[in-house]
Amino acid sequence: MNRITIEKRVQVISALVEGDSLRSVVRMTGVALNTIQKLMADLGTVCAEYQDKAMRNLNWLALWASLEQENPMERKPESGFQYPGWPPPTTHIVSSRP
Numbered sequence: 001m002n003r004i005t006i007e008k009r010v011q012v013i014s015a016l017v018e019g020d021s022l023r024s025v026v027r028m029t030g031v032a033l034n035t036i037q038k039l040m041a042d043l044g045t046v047c048a049e050y051q052d053k054a055m056r057n058l059n060w061l062a063l064w065a066s067l068e069q070e071n072p073m074e075r076k077p078e079s080g081f082q083y084p085g086w087p088p089p090t091t092h093i094v095s096s097r098p
Contacts, residue, residue: 004031004039012036013043 004012008031015025016036026033 012039
């Protein structure tokens with residue numbers, strides 16, 4: 001069974017990541033459509049395995065707490081400078097139509 005080179009795989013994956021369609025990647029690289037689809041399936045499996053190993057035993061509570069501390073919507077403007085529209089409006093406009 002023939003294998004495509006690593007350089008060709010990188011070229012195919014780069015084109016797909018950039019948003020090119022499968023058929024345009026076939027035309028640009030000369031790699032068969034079925035080969036590209038199999039490469040995508042293999043890449044998905046490898047990415048899933050990586051994320052499964054990399055995302056184990058994370059301290060999600062600490063991550064969430066750090067995100068809650070830096071909420072940009074609750075940040076006050078610096079003294080002497082007012083952001084346009086600060087503070088954000090809290091009232092809602094209601095339509096008069098039923």
